Amino acid sequence: MAMTLKEMTLEVPAALDLYRRMVLIRRFEEKAAEMYGRAKIGGFLHLYIGEEAVAAGAIPLLEDRDYIVTHYRDHGHAIARGLDTNRLMAELFGKATGTSRGKGGSMHIFDVTKGFLGGYAIVGAMMPIAVGLAQASRYLDDGRVCVCIFGDGAVNEGEFHESLNLAALWKLPVVFLLENNGFGMGTRVERAHAGLDMAHLADAFCIPSEQVDGMDLLAVREAAGRAIDHARSGEGPFFLEALTYRFRGHSMADPMQYRDKEEEEHWRRRDPILLFRQRLELEGLTEEAFDEIDRGVDQEVEEAVRYAEESPALPVEGLFEDIYEE
Amino acid sequence: MREMTYRDAIRETLRDALRQDERVFLMGEDIGAYGGAYAVTKGLLDEFGERRVKDTPIAESVLAGAGVGAAAAGLRPVVEMMSINFTLLASDQIINNAAKLLYMSGGQIPVPLIIRMVSGGGSQLAATHSQSLEGWYAQVPGLKVVTPATPYDARGLLKSAFKDNNPVMFIEHSLLYGLTGPVPEEDYTVPIGSADIKREGKDVTIIAYLRMVHVALEAAEALAGDGIDAEVVDLRSLRPLDMDTVVQSVRRTHKAVMVEEGWKTGGFGAEVASGIMSQAFDDLDGPVERVAGKEVPMPYNRELEQAAIPTYLDVVQTVKSLL
Numbered sequence: 075m076a077m078t079l080k081e082m083t084l085e086v087p088a089a090l091d092l093y094r095r096m097v098l099i100r101r102f103e104e105k106a107a108e109m110y111g112r113a114k115i116g117g118f119l120h121l122y123i124g125e126e127a128v129a130a131g132a133i134p135l136l137e138d139r140d141y142i143v144t145h146y147r148d149h150g151h152a153i154a155r156g157l158d159t160n161r162l163m164a165e166l167f168g169k170a171t172g173t174s175r176g177k178g179g180s181m182h183i184f185d186v187t188k189g190f191l192g193g194y195a196i197v198g199a200m201m202p203i204a205v206g207l208a209q210a211s212r213y214l215d216d217g218r219v220c221v222c223i224f225g226d227g228a229v230n231e232g233e234f235h236e237s238l239n240l241a242a243l244w245k246l247p248v249v250f251l252l253e254n255n256g257f258g259m260g261t262r263v264e265r266a267h268a269g270l271d272m273a274h275l276a277d278a279f280c281i282p283s284e285q286v287d288g289m290d291l292l293a294v295r296e297a298a299g300r301a302i303d304h305a306r307s308g309e310g311p312f313f314l315e316a317l318t319y320r321f322r323g324h325s326m327a328d329p330m331q332y333r334d335k336e337e338e339e340h341w342r343r344r345d346p347i348l349l350f351r352q353r354l355e356l357e358g359l360t361e362e363a364f365d366e367i368d369r370g371v372d373q374e375v376e377e378a379v380r381y382a383e384e385s386p387a388l389p390v391e392g393l394f395e396d397i398y399e400e
Numbered sequence: 401m402r403e404m405t406y407r408d409a410i411r412e413t414l415r416d417a418l419r420q421d422e423r424v425f426l427m428g429e430d431i432g433a434y435g436g437a438y439a440v441t442k443g444l445l446d447e448f449g450e451r452r453v454k455d456t457p458i459a460e461s462v463l464a465g466a467g468v469g470a471a472a473a474g475l476r477p478v479v480e481m482m483s484i485n486f487t488l489l490a491s492d493q494i495i496n497n498a499a500k501l502l503y504m505s506g507g508q509i510p511v512p513l514i515i516r517m518v519s520g521g522g523s524q525l526a527a528t529h530s531q532s533l534e535g536w537y538a539q540v541p542g543l544k545v546v547t548p549a550t551p552y553d554a555r556g557l558l559k560s561a562f563k564d565n566n567p568v569m570f571i572e573h574s575l576l577y578g579l580t581g582p583v584p585e586e587d588y589t590v591p592i593g594s595a596d597i598k599r600e601g602k603d604v605t606i607i608a609y610l611r612m613v614h615v616a617l618e619a620a621e622a623l624a625g626d627g628i629d630a631e632v633v634d635l636r637s638l639r640p641l642d643m644d645t646v647v648q649s650v651r652r653t654h655k656a657v658m659v660e661e662g663w664k665t666g667g668f669g670a671e672v673a674s675g676i677m678s679q680a681f682d683d684l685d686g687p688v689e690r691v692a693g694k695e696v697p698m699p700y701n702r703e704l705e706q707a708a709i710p711t712y713l714d715v716v717q718t719v720k721s722l723l
Contacts, residue, residue: 141473175506184505191472192505196496202462203497206469206477213425213451213475236462243457396503397541399510399565 079357082292089354092134092291094367096126096347099150101375102159106149106166106180109379110326115166118195119180122150124321127346128253129154131294132314135302136221141189141207143200144223145253146181147320148193151223157185163378169385176388177396189218197258198231200224201250205237208246208311219305221249227258229272238311242279245310249301250276252315253288259324260332276313288316289344292353321345401584407577409551410440410516413558414478418448421476424562427454428463428480428516437482438518438577464490464515468497468567471513476562481517484533484571498567499542513567514558518574519547520611520661521709527697530705532662534571534610538638538671544568544592545638549613551581553636556590564592573611593640597649601631604655604719607646607672609635612659612710619715630719638668643675650676654685655722659715664692686722691715 079089103121110119122129125147133142133154144151152162157173165172166180173185181195191207194200204222211218228234229252241248252273258266269275276283282304286297294316301312319341323330351364388395404412417424426441432455435442445453456463460481467479481487487494494515501509521530538545544566548554554572561568590596598613599620608616613634620630633649635641650656656676658669673688694708 143469173506174504174508177506178504182504184508186505186508191469191509192501194497196492199465199492199497202465202493203469203472205462206466206471207473208469209466210470210473210475213470214473233461233465236457236459237465239457240459240462240466396505396507398544399502399507399512 082296084295086357086359090359090363090367092130093347093350093354094371095130095134095154096291096350097367098159098371098374099126099129099153100347101371102153102162102378103149105375105379106163107326109166115180116168117179118146119166119326120147120324121320121322122147124341124345125253125255125288125318126150127291127294127350128251128288128316128318131291132221132251132298135295135299136219139189139216139218141191141218141220142223143191143204143207143220144193145197145200145225145228146193146195147225148181148183152183152185152190155188155190157183157188157190159374159378160381163382164385167382167385168387169382170388170392171381171385175392175396198224198228198233201228201233201237204248205241205246208241208248209244211247212244217306219247219249219302221251221302223251223253225258226252226254226256226263226267226272229275230267238276238279238281238313241311242281245308247305247308248311249298249305250311250313251298252313253318254315255318255320257324257332260328262332273313273315281311281313283313283315285315285317288318289346289349291346291350401582403580404551404583405577406551406554406579407438407440409555409583410558410572411442411444413555414441414444415447417562418444418452421562423474423476424478425452425454425475426478426480427456427467429456429458429482431455431480436480438574440577441480460486460489461493464493465497467513467515468493468501468511471511472501472509476512478514478516481515483529484517484519485529485531487515487517487533494537494543494567495540499540503542510565511567512565514561514570515567516570516572519571520573520575521698521705522575524700524702524705526700530698532660532693534569534638535662535668537569538668542567543639545571546592547571547610547636547638549576549610549634549636551579551583553590553596555583556588557592557636559589560592563589568592571610575611590636593637593642595642595645596634596636597631597645598634599630599632601629601653603629603653604657604722605631605633605646605649605653606657606659606715606719607633607635608659609638610661612661615710615712616659616715618712619719622712622716623719628719628723635672641671643679646672646676647679650680651683654683656684656688657691657715657718657722658688659691659710661693661709663695664690665695667692689718689722691718
């Protein structure tokens with residue numbers, strides 16, 4: 075029997091806030107996909123839809139001072155961290171008001187005021203960065219934790235092993251959060267990875283690990299809480315693998331010929347938003363509460379699009395700014 | 401003025417930075433207990449302890465990336481890569497992250513990182529340990545690439561690198577570590593992006609950097625014996641590149657020879673030659689000539705290796721072909 079919210083020290087308003095974050099991620103991305111179709115957004119657009127419980131389960135547990143680095147499927151993490159959706163949408167639109175002034179785009183979301191040190195578009199590239207951020211925390215003894223989010227594709231990169239090793243060797247405060255959505259682009263994990271269950275890879279470096287149902291927000295929250303506490307305690311890194319599934323293609327260009335509808339349907343029945351909603355209904359929450367959230371989210375997303383549309387782009391002189399710091 | 405080796409000049413500057421700025425720490429392969437592959441960091445572990453002088457595993461990508469991360473968090477790490485050849489394993493972190501974080505974040509994240517390494521050949525280390533790849537890094541907007549040829553410049557440029565808020569590739573040459581030269585006691589810097597005339601002359605401009613500066617100076621001495629007065633311009637930095645000093649010299653001498661240790665095809669010298677031709681074409685009395693490393697993987701055999709690296713005789717011959 076699952077714990078009640080109370081047993082998890084999660085009050086109903088806080089639980090609704092987490093629910094809201096998941097819905098906001100989903101609606102924001104559905105709108106982004108629509109805007110992509112209308113050529114308002116260019117380049118690559120990797121949607122997080124289906125994986126929302128991982129971001130909303132783990133990230134709100136962090137303190138303001140903590141760091142997050144992640145991969146190119148990064149809107150969900152940014153929204154879960156509380157980045158401004160107006161500025162996020164403006165970044166996707168390539169506008170000067172965007173988080174990176176329109177220079178980063180979907181794959182490179184940054185907001186240092188939120189400790190959000192970036193989406194990295196080279197698979198595995200955020201892992202050494204996380205080690206460096208955590209090394210700085212250790213060096214300054216400032217108590218910050220770094221959550222390093224990566225996908226199953228990164229596990230086969232050399233940087234994965236280099237980073238786990240150094241983080242463990244130096245006992246750095248990193249939470250390695252693996253989002254295993256079953257596919258590295260279009261290649262199924264089983265066809266790309268020869269090893270054990272991925273969480274067991276941490277054993278090689280004496281890093282404690284856990285595997286969690288990434289579609290279940292409360293399960294993620296519980297496990298991530300242990301992971302973050304461990305990292306903050308000074309005992310070194312923790313490795314958390316969340317098993318999840320992306321409902322959309324790898325990017326907007328993906329015809330998804332490598333998986334069948336049945337599999338997709340199986341996972342869609344475990345839609346993280348649906349599952350959490352059912353859970354909240356058990357707590358006595360009614361239709362009206364969810365409708366109110368939906369309305370608020372829709373309004374926020376519409377406002378983000380309006381803001382992005384109306385924002386100016388950087389003038390071309392901006393091309394040469396931000397290359398070197400004075 | 402006191403005399404000091406290139407090695408000691410770098411060590412003294414690292415020590416100054418460690419003493420003066422708590423944000424500075426060193427990390428790299430064998431920089432601590434071993435004392436540095438080229439003994440540059442010898443003694444620093446004893447003086448500053450393991451918190452400030454950190455030995456790392458042989459894992460170049462996480463080493464470079466951790467430097468970027470620590471710099472992003474406000475520290476001023478110095479990463480020692482030992483050899484530019486090993487940066488190939490870290491090139492994603494250097495080129496994609498160190499160089500681009502500021503830009504990709506719309507100006508939010510400066511990366512005040514120094515990456516030290518040796519470049520070049522001449523020690524019979526064969527094909528994988530003797531390359532001159534600094535020209536590759538010099539292509540990348542967001543990086544700075546410095547190449548000191550003397551103890552004075554090594555200290556002055558490293559001082560500047562510590563004041564710079566950008567990633568600096570600090571390229572040393574293993575055959576220069578024992579070189580002695582004047583180094584003032586008082587504080588000074590050499591600005592990054594300023595070339596230096598190492599020898600004045602009126603007949604031809606020889607442009608070089610790193611160890612090739614000394615080859616060029618040797619050539620200039622030999623040419624002087626034949627009544628040819630060569631000017632030697634030391635680029636000192638490849639990015640930013642001080643073309644003004646080069647062009648002004650060429651306007652006086654009307655002839656230019658670019659000398660570099662790396663391969664010729666797509667080499668850094670082509671950039672300098674192109675710059676001279678576009679900015680001083682009417683001042684030239686002849687083509688800009690280039691002397692470069694032979695286009696071969698570096699052989700182990702001593703004589704073969706020497707045949708692959710430019711010598712002063714190559715430079716003398718090329719200069720004479722212009723006159």
